[in-house]
Amino acid sequence: MTITPLIGLVADRKVVTVGQWIDVPNDAIPHSYVAAIQQSGGSPLLIPSVAVNLANVERIVDAIDGLFLPGGSDLDSDLYGEECHNENDQPLRERDDLELALVRRAVERGVPVYGVCRGMQLINVALGGTLEQHLGDRLDMTPHRDEIGTYTAHEVIPVAGSGLAGIVGTATFAIASHHHQAVAELGQGLVACAWAPDGVVEAIEAIEATGDRFLLGVQWHPEQKLPGAGLELFRAFVQAAATGSLGYRVGLAEGTNTDDMVVKDVGLRVVDAPTSERCMEKHSAMSS
Template identity: 40%
Template sequence: MGLTTYLEQAKQGVWDVRAAFLPQQYFDSVTGSGAAAVLLPPQPQPEAAAEAVLAGLDGLILTGGLDVQPELYGAERHPLTDPARPDRDAWELALLRGALRRGLPVFGICRGLQLINVAFGGTLHQHLPEALGTERYRIGGGVFAENTVVVDDRTRLAGMLGAGPFDVHSYHHQGIDELGEGLTVTARTDDGLVQAFEAPGDEYLVAVQWHPEENSADRRLFTGLVAAASVYRDRRVEALA
């Protein structure tokens, strides 16, 4: 299972170098769900690298992180939008495009949901406190807020979590404005904000605005992805045979 990462300055002993960075909760969620975790830091030639990397994967997770560049969806930069990280945006967009071509299962988390929405032609609210008048989704200090989303019935998400209210961990100040073309909303909060979507049809594309990796007692979203990845792997083996 591939998980996208940043390249960040990191210290270990006498070393102070740029390194792939991803909180351990992400790969614990993958390995705890029966899959191996493969970290995917940005590459200097993203399109070519994505094709090479995806050939060895059975699933892809677009993880959380800093804000997607508003220039990618034609918006002026808000003063509180994070500094651009074009290396990661280009890398994840290349991975997403390649995964969709292959029918590779994809799971987006927080920033991952936002990037998928932009890739499908959607837009984002750059600062939800201005758009919705609330700080309920990012209380700050590295503390995850608790919110309740409502999962729609007869969706892939409901098949994993059940329909109705579901408590989640939130840490984001941006969110979906216009939904990308071809995506279906599968969960919202009571203020109407999109909290999850999926692509209809047989291909596995699921994204959530919250952080399921923060709840080690409930890994159903990860086990669901691993199950889809197993089906993809079996089909690939059959095709090669």
Template identity: 40%
Template sequence: MPKPLIGISTYLEPARWGVWDLPAALLPAGYPRLVRASGALAAMLPPDEGPTAAAEVVARLDGLIIAGGADVEPVRYGAEPSPRTGPPARERDAWELALIDAALASGTPLLGICRGLQLLNVALGGTLVQHLDGHTGGRGVFGEHTVKPVPGTLYASLVPEAAEVPTYHHQCVDRLASPLIASAHAEDGTVEAAELPGAAWVLGVQWHPEMGRDTRVTEGLVRAAARR
């Protein structure tokens, strides 16, 4: 049986390698490594042109990961930017929201990681806290903290115990979108995972599984992708 194909959204950023200094589609290597370790093939998805392209891309995938990265532009959830909110990544916001919409419309298994959880919440009508202390290990350093699953959720079926997770974020869910339910929390009450109940496999986690060794969440995504 062929391995499922999991698409992962990417950054468009200036980059330097060898003699080159050019715009590049970038993705930390931990993401495709995590997908491969979970039993699937990985495909990078750089920003493209709008909803039609997103639907065509998602139609060719067995599953989708929305990767971590820049802050979501506050206008997307009806807020003014805080002084501590990062610069907007409008092209990426538009592309990843279109990918999320296409995955939800088609029933494609979807995992949001960090920013990916935040975008999933925004896509469904939720809002974000624009700055949160204590969820990094310092500038450019991943931290670690405990997340506790909510019994009876999809996430709890994958990771039933409290777990230490690698974390690096300064924004988080504020008002949870009404279709979503919280499925894990940090000790300070921060929503650390949220999911969409129903037939489709839709889960967002606030931490960075690609920086750890626990593959249970992505193995759940891959199993759902294989069933399709």
């Protein structure tokens, strides 16, 4: 039997109805992510959203070949030092802290990391970046989320010479979009590698002066398998997980100084604070 790369992905916490049982807490994930990993040659390993244990984080990262970060609810804005916007989801801090710890350990160990939508935003925050909390505050924005529960189509423009362009090419293509937040200040060692026509960052990756690393986040939903950038991104990620490297690096202009751009000494920085009191108070007031 062929052994395939083991891909870890953290489940979301949802309250669902199961048979005759109502309001049952579940750790679950949309099957489209699981299917995309399987169809790309990987074996998904579901990780429940539980309180962070640093020793177990190290064991998890040591056990997996790649870390996938799926979409989901908004990150706690406290994690990047901002007040909670009124349009933000109620945060699930246990998931936030676990995924942040996993990303930092994976980057430190050189384990391939791939994030989608929230997952891209989480990579950015894990490496010290910030988020624009609500694109709806802009007047000139491309629709990135028209209606709840639907995907919006718009174009993205890959950056020539980037690792992303090495996978999908440099031609503009349409994607499936559903987000109201976006990358603001880039995290340490990250570069934007695709943009929307309105200037929203649509993909980020690692800047590598030397060596190989697969660290990629995209703001769209390639698991929906639209033409342009669907399963090929999952396949590239799983290939990196299988081989340990992909020669994945940004094509920088000759003479570019990357001394201050490379990820250095990321380490584990777990925030012990509970879910943001400001966000919890806001959502409690809205539901009362």
